[in-house]
Amino acid sequence: MINRKYTTQMDAAKQGISTPEMLAVANDENIKVEDLMALVAKGRIVIPSNINHKALKPVGVGEGLKTKINVNLGISKDSNDYAVEIAKAKKAIDLGVEGIMDLSNYGKTREFRTELIGFSSAMIGTVPVYDALGFYDKELKDIQAHEFLEVVEQHGKDGVDFVTIHAGINQYTAKTFINNPRLMNIVSRGGSLMFAWMRLNNRENPFFEYFDDLLDICAKYDMTLSLGDAMRPGGLADATDASQIQELLILGELTKRAWTKNVQVMIEGPGHMAIDEIEANVILEKKLCHGAPFYVLGPLVTDVAPGYDHITGAIGGAIAASKGADFLCYVTPAEHLRLPTLEDMVEGIMASKIAAHAGDIGKRVKNAKAWDNAMSHARQQLDWDKMFEYALDPEKARLYRQGTNPEDEKTCTMCGKMCAVRTLNKVLNGEDLNILRA
Structure with a gap:
């Protein structure tokens, strides 16, 4: 057995001890360790972490977390x-x-x-x-x-x-x-x-x-x-x-x-x-x-x-x-x-x-929607590299994009120069649309 002043994460939380696992989870979830500890003590969050699992990256499961x-x-x-x-x-x-x-x-x-x-x-x-x-x-x-x-x-x-x-x-x-x-x-x-x-x-x-x-x-x-x-x-x-x-x-x-x-x-x-x-x-x-x-x-x-x-x-x-x-x-x-x-x-x-x-x-987890807003901004800018960066599966997104040949490289082969994002960007910037001309 490991020599420590608590038996489990819940035991530590009830004693007010912030364990290394709690600190790691609080940092990952961008929350205060005191708030995390209170919910672990109540049983509303668990941090599964066997004392003999040495390679573990601790995560929390429960209320308010991802x-x-x-x-x-x-x-x-x-x-x-x-x-x-x-x-x-x-x-x-x-x-x-x-x-x-x-x-x-x-x-x-x-x-x-x-x-x-x-x-x-x-x-x-x-x-x-x-x-x-x-x-x-x-x-x-x-x-x-x-x-x-x-x-x-x-x-x-x-x-x-x-x-x-x-x-x-x-x-x-x-x-x-x-x-x-x-x-x-x-x-x-x-x-x-x-x-x-x-x-x-x-x-x-x-x-x-x-x-x-x-x-x-x-x-x-x-x-x-x-x-x-x-x-x-x-x-x-x-x-x-x-x-x-x-x-x-x-x-x-x-x-x-x-x-x-x-x-x-x-x-x-x-x-x-x-x-x-x-x-x-x-x-x-x-x-x-x-x-x-x-x-x-x-x-x-x-x-x-x-x-x-x-x-x-x-x-x-x-x-x-x-x-x-x-x-x-x-x-x-x-x-x-x-x-x-x-x-x-x-x-x-x-x-x-x-x-x-x-x-x-x-369920409005902290910062969850920020990821989607970042993707929307990249799409508004027609910034394909950023879109791939924010994609849940960048490899698949790049694979779908590769091998297509839109007339305007900023667009895709679905809409081409009729791309709504391209149209609005140009119109709002006072630029010529140039949809039909090469």
Whole structure:
């Protein structure tokens, strides 16, 4: 253990100690460290930063901060090319993602995880229950309750910054689900595993039953607890139903218990959801979970767009972020179809970055709109180099521009000399328009 006067970022904040991580986040977000510290103490901002993650560039997630994005990757039995997933992680970091979730569930999961943590400046998340079957080489039914916690402990030792734990799907939530049938049942992988384990063993969910032991592990490594949405809707028909809300109520109670032990908490959210339900879901999470940061997958606003779900997710993500969601899990064109390729991942990242920034403008994050105003000024000046500089993806913008040959090099091949910006600039400067003449 590192010798310091606090256990977690929340513990430090409650004591009035400004940690190096807080100072870094305050500088990055251009806010006062005292204001940041107050929100960390209240649980409204988290700074996931395991004491064993040495390469980490700390970021804050929560109230008043820029919306962050997360990428999912990792090895599986059907796609277990270790090198490909490492390459994807490095590309994701180059593109500026703030979080990477290692969802590996087959083969050399620990070797992959430790290498990833060794070089990643982005915070690393995992879902320990995915790792349990391979870790013990046992069928799900045969895993003992305490063994689930031992996997969490190993992830903490390895330097994982946040862990998704499906503790809200207890026996009462399971009964609610059985009594309120769904079209898509349970689509959360971790949620389905915990539900199955409870049914097969006729036992309570170990993460719920031994929640205090789980909190002790998280506090030991300053590992943020991302309370998983086992009952998230996997189709529009199941959104905002009894099972989802019942789990959310339990997550709110677990959040308060975590805060008493100074464990930082994020709440995970849906899922698939009609566009007109998104705002209400953000409000519900913030109310029922006491302002804890909200981490959403999508939401995907329609079920019928396989191959284009990076778009359906970006639409929902932008709305969710504008209404107060804090962390967007990216969605790629491969969602529902396959493990994403590197190209799929890039498409998903860019769609999520657009959604996050659009959300920041909507919720008036400090200086968010200044970026757009700078781009507008460059466009007004027809300054293409500046436009590329301010572009979210400069490489793609330059590629589209290259190879075109407008008559006036200041314009583009869409409007040519009829460019509205060119026209106004010349007229207001008292110049000849010269639209038809060479």
